[in-house]
Amino acid sequence: MHASDIESVSLPTRLNEDWRFGQPHIRAPQLAELIDRARQLDMDGSALPDGVQLEECTADVLPTVGSDALMQRALARLKRGHCLKIADGSHLPQPIVLRSEAHGAQVQYLRVVVGAGTQLHLIEEHAHNENSMLVCLRHYELLPGATLRLEQRENGSGCSHTLCVTSCSCASDTRLCLLSTHSDFTWARHESTLNLTAPRAEALLLSANRLRGKQCLDMRSLQLHSSPECKSRLLCKNVADEQSTAIFGGNIRVQPRSHNTDAYLSNLNLLLSPHATVHSLPMLEILADRVRCSHGAASAPLDAEQLFYLLSRGINLADARAILSEAFLADVRLQFEQF
Amino acid sequence: MSDKLPTVPPQDVRGDFSFPEQHAYDAGYGLTENTIDYICDAKGEPDWLRNFRKTALDKFRKMPQPLHWAPQEIAALDFDKIRYYLAQGIPARKSWDDVPDDVKRTFERLGVPEQERAFLAGVDAQYDSETAYKNMREELSKKGVIFVNPTEGLSEFESVFRPWFGKVIPMGDNKYSALNNAAFSGGSFIYVPKGVKLAQPLQAYFRINSESIGQFERTLIIADEGAELMYMEGCTAPKYDSATLHSGVVELVALPGAKIQYVTVQNWATNVYNLVIQRGLAMQNAEIRWIDCNIGSGVTMKYPAVILQGRKARGEVVSISIARDGQVQDTGARMIHAAPETTSNIVAKSISIGRGRASYRGEVRVQPGAAGCRNHTECDALLLHAESRTDTYPAISVHGDSSGVQHEASVSQVDEEMLFYMQQRGLTRAQAMSLAVNGFINSLVNEFPMEYSVELRRLIDMEMEDSIG
Incomplete structure (x- = not known):
């Protein structure tokens, strides 16, 4: 990509609704500066099972939720991307694990093609070193009849920053379950775009995060129903402690003629500190009738009765709070296991 | 009265x-x-x-x-x-x-x-x-x-x-x-x-x-x-x-x-x-x-708003909007909880007819220091035609660990079985649709003074006759 093309796409500003509450005027220039001197983060495909190939590929433009300019800059730093191909009809009993470690400012691109009728459990784990910044660009393509269980784990370390752009494209009769977790980073933004392109595609997007200190997690999602008879569910749970900030912006968009859509979006937040903040932006844009779409958002402190119950059983306050917040998040993991 | x-x-x-x-x-x-x-x-x-x-x-x-x-x-x-x-x-x-x-x-x-x-x-x-x-x-x-x-x-x-x-x-x-x-x-x-x-x-x-x-x-x-x-x-x-x-x-x-x-x-x-x-x-x-x-x-x-400035202040917005062909009804509500123990409630219902677009746009904010606040928001939309559009854009911000905010929204259409049942009993499709739509907003229409609620029901009847009958 030419430098002039990058400059033509302006960085997100306060007028960008997809960055509402996300302080784009501060975050975006800082991130752009880091991206402009970032190196490519390579992947190791030597220990992959039969029928699975990791190849080099071109890094294509991905749909984002408000970060086009940052994505374009990240693409400009990449010489190439990686493509993980799983052959049609494969059944892999063990999960495939892709681990990478970020040092300094780095950019990574991965395209995953899950073959027709294939069942795959993929675990992606990023370890972020102190003072690292990682931009992950991900595209998952599910061919007809494919099933993908996907875990994205972002494990930060002290002062680390990450921008993760995930795009999922689901063909007919596919099943996708995505669980993303973020821990121990300073600032993380996760943008996911789900496009259900053919009938009977089904997706479950899950996220569970526990925030402490001055951490800021900014989650954005778009559930795009481009075809009739598709189903999507999203559940994002955050526990905000100390001075942390959790932002969630999710949109269900049902395109014209996508009848018999069934979509739901839920954002639940637990506030554990008088200095914690949560922002929730659950949205619906419905351009077709004969649909069932709804969303819910709730932000609340720990339930006083539950807390009292544990205290009355001799559990101290700190442990009781930890147990209840763990229980609050555990349900997300359970849903992933049961998919 | x-x-x-x-x-x-x-x-x-x-x-x-x-x-x-x-x-x-x-x-x-x-x-x-x-x-x-x-x-x-x-x-x-x-x-x-x-x-x-x-x-x-x-x-x-x-x-x-x-x-x-x-x-x-x-x-x-x-x-x-x-x-x-x-x-x-x-x-x-x-x-x-x-x-x-x-x-x-x-x-x-x-x-x-x-x-x-x-x-x-x-x-x-x-x-x-x-x-x-x-x-x-x-x-x-x-x-x-x-x-x-x-x-x-x-x-x-x-x-x-x-x-x-x-x-x-x-x-x-x-x-x-x-x-x-x-x-x-x-x-x-x-x-x-x-x-x-x-x-x-x-x-x-x-x-x-x-x-x-x-x-x-x-x-x-x-x-x-x-x-x-x-x-x-x-x-x-x-x-x-x-x-x-x-x-x-x-x-x-x-x-x-x-x-x-x-x-x-x-x-x-x-x-x-x-x-x-x-x-x-x-x-x-x-x-x-x-x-x-x-x-x-x-x-x-x-977007009617209430700034809840004093302790135990209460705000409420009850909203009905009907977007007919070519209309854009961008309505909503804002509740700013700036004092402790304040409560608010938002109920919004919208109906989109033809190429009408009805949007709910809202903001609920619990400011730092406003402890023990409660808000409940509910917005429901009804779509009557394939080209109709409805949107929901709420923004909820909560500071601190003592306030509770709940938001729920849903989009639906008139149940065909319900219409069939009414038509089977001798109602025309427009009458059946009118009855169903009136039922959808009935709980809110009752909030209006009687003279207005009667007028509102009559308007909906006319709309249904125009668009369906």
Whole structure:
């Protein structure tokens, strides 16, 4: 990509609704500066099972939720991307694990093609070193009849920053379950775009995060129903402690003629500190009738009765709070296991 | 309350009729310093108000249209093709007999005098830019209730109204508040003294008669400690080919323990841009309720707000909007919890018909330090056709670990089985659809005064006949 093309796409500003509450005027220039001197983060495909190939590929433009300019800059730093191909009809009993470690400012691109009728459990784990910044660009393509269980784990370390752009494209009769977790980073933004392109595609997007200190997690999602008879569910749970900030912006968009859509979006937040903040932006844009779409958002402190119950059983306050917040998040993991 | 119903014939429900213009004052097209001088001279306003208007004009020019979030249809609104002041140059009358014939016939066709006789404590009837008729029951004047237009309010009762004028909605709050501050004319300034509780509602009726006019009414209601009142406003206009603008500013101040209920039934013609800012300030133990119904206009942007400023203040918004073919109803609510133990409730229902677009846009914010607050928001949308559109854009911000906020929204359509059942019992499809739609909003319609709720149901029946029958 030419430098002039990058400059033509302006960085997100306060007028960008997809960055509402996300302080784009501060975050975006800082991130752009880091991206402009970032190196490519390579992947190791030597220990992959039969029928699975990791190849080099071109890094294509991905749909984002408000970060086009940052994505374009990240693409400009990449010489190439990686493509993980799983052959049609494969059944892999063990999960495939892709681990990478970020040092300094780095950019990574991965395209995953899950073959027709294939069942795959993929675990992606990023370890972020102190003072690292990682931009992950991900595209998952599910061919007809494919099933993908996907875990994205972002494990930060002290002062680390990450921008993760995930795009999922689901063909007919596919099943996708995505669980993303973020821990121990300073600032993380996760943008996911789900496009259900053919009938009977089904997706479950899950996220569970526990925030402490001055951490800021900014989650954005778009559930795009481009075809009739598709189903999507999203559940994002955050526990905000100390001075942390959790932002969630999710949109269900049902395109014209996508009848018999069934979509739901839920954002639940637990506030554990008088200095914690949560922002929730659950949205619906419905351009077709004969649909069932709804969303819910709730932000609340720990339930006083539950807390009292544990205290009355001799559990101290700190442990009781930890147990209840763990229980609050555990349900997300359970849903992933049961998919 | 009387059991007598308004006698507006069904064909007049839209108010789609007009009389020839007979204006003594016409400020012409566009808004400049000269227009403001013209308005100030016509109304005999003091210098401070002239300067106030000019400062607002400056802010209006500097602010862009909020196209980064608002419906894109507002981009077509050309502020230079709007007439900013049209008046007949006669003071508001207190008797219907003194009101000019064409104005009188307009309001009589809309049933205003009959409603006044039947169940109102006072009426303000605004015709284009100025109030044509204003009357209030004598016993209320004796209790110290003030019900005047802004010009009178800021001259004769300056000490009452000026301290709160522009304080709830500052002039630089947004482009449209700046526009209203620059060009405001007509509306109501109301003061209800301590402990006075109005048993009957006050009503304003806004009527646009002329083409390309901008109506910029200004309402300020102050309910002193322990006072209670209900205020209702209705709006109609004939349909013209050119755009008409209604850009009102409504400020409510509920002092400790006061209760204000503000009811709006908006039925503008589809060439009207209805860009209204409504915001209330609720002090300790005070309550503000906005009950809002939007049926008409081409584009509506209206988000009634309550700033819960005092401990245990309460806010509520009940909203119904119906978007027919080509209409954009961008409505919603805002609740700002700025004090501890404040509570709020939002219930919004919308119906999209044909290519209509109904959007809910809301904000609920619990500020730092506002402990023990509660909010519940519920918005439901009904889509009647394949091309209909509905959107929901809420923003919820909670600080601290002692407040609870819940939001839920759903989109659905009329159940085919339900329609089949009713048709099987002999109802036409339009009747069945009308019954189902009325059922969808029934719980909210009951919040309106009976005269309005009956009218609303009749309007929905007509809509269903037009679109389905």
